[in-house]
């Protein structure tokens with residue numbers, strides 16, 4: 002299936018919850034890997050993922066990548082790149098949340114390898130994943146303050162007595 | 168051996184070397200600088216190249232040891248993140264005296280490419296442990312690392328049991 006066909010199928014199943022389709026320009030590969038569908042209702046992301054995984058025709062068995070973006074307008078986004086190894090098709094989904102209430106349902110129980118990627122998104126961007134089994138920082142130490150990839154992040158002066166700026 | 172074999176008259180044959188205690192000890196120490204076997208980032212690749220047969224750091228008596236308790240020299244080969252800095256300091260404290268530190272590459276000298284935006288990088292390993300020799304480069308070639316090692320050997324050669332090092 003092409004990813005626009007998958008999008009149409011999603012739209013038929015979830016209606017209003019699925020937002021616009023963003024077609025990327027560029028070559029065929031770019032079009033296939035970088036075009037994405039907005040999920041307007043963030044709380045539905047897990048249901049959408051479950052549907053994509055379990056529907057016989059779609060059979061998305063793998064989460065390629067879970068990444069996060071600070072859009073710079075007080076919103077954060079999480080992008081899900083999904084692949085079906087058996088059916089050989091792709092789709093990307095995106096949810097956007099306000100920066101002061103960045104909570105997204107976890108999809109760890111849909112694809113268990115989302116676990117560490119969600120922890121990374123929490124560590125770097127400060128997006129909390131609801132019902133995640135182990136929502137701790139993954140790269141930085143537990144006592145780190147703030148989420149460094151946010152645009153409004155200020156570098157600390159000292160960390161455990163070590164001077165940080167040059 | 169000469170002394171033990173000829174206990175009646177040790178000075179009978181010419182099988183004897185007379186030297187200063189400092190010279191002998193320093194010679195022994197500088198020809199067996201065992202190094203702590205660990206690498207921190209891309210510079211570690213050059214360190215491995217220096218240890219491999221092409222550059223053969225082993226001919227200087229450098230043997231990688233898996234434990235700080237058995238090491239004389241620590242090569243800080245790469246980016247010292249703040250998280251790793253606490254560990255590096257611990258490792259340094261576990262090494263027995265006398266101990267020497269080579270800071271290899273721009274990262275551990277001064278933060279390297281991360282000097283401005285690296286919120287997680289210690290801007291120079293000398294902020295947590297004392298450094299004997301700095302090897303510049305990103306990454307330094309194995310020849311440069313060997314040069315740094317020779318500098319440490321020169322330093323050891325000048326040390327004395329009676330006086331403090333120059």
Ligand code: SF4
Nearest residue numbers: 209210272273274305
């Ligand atoms: S100095 Fe350059 S090569 Fe060495 S660890 Fe830093 S970035 Fe990597």
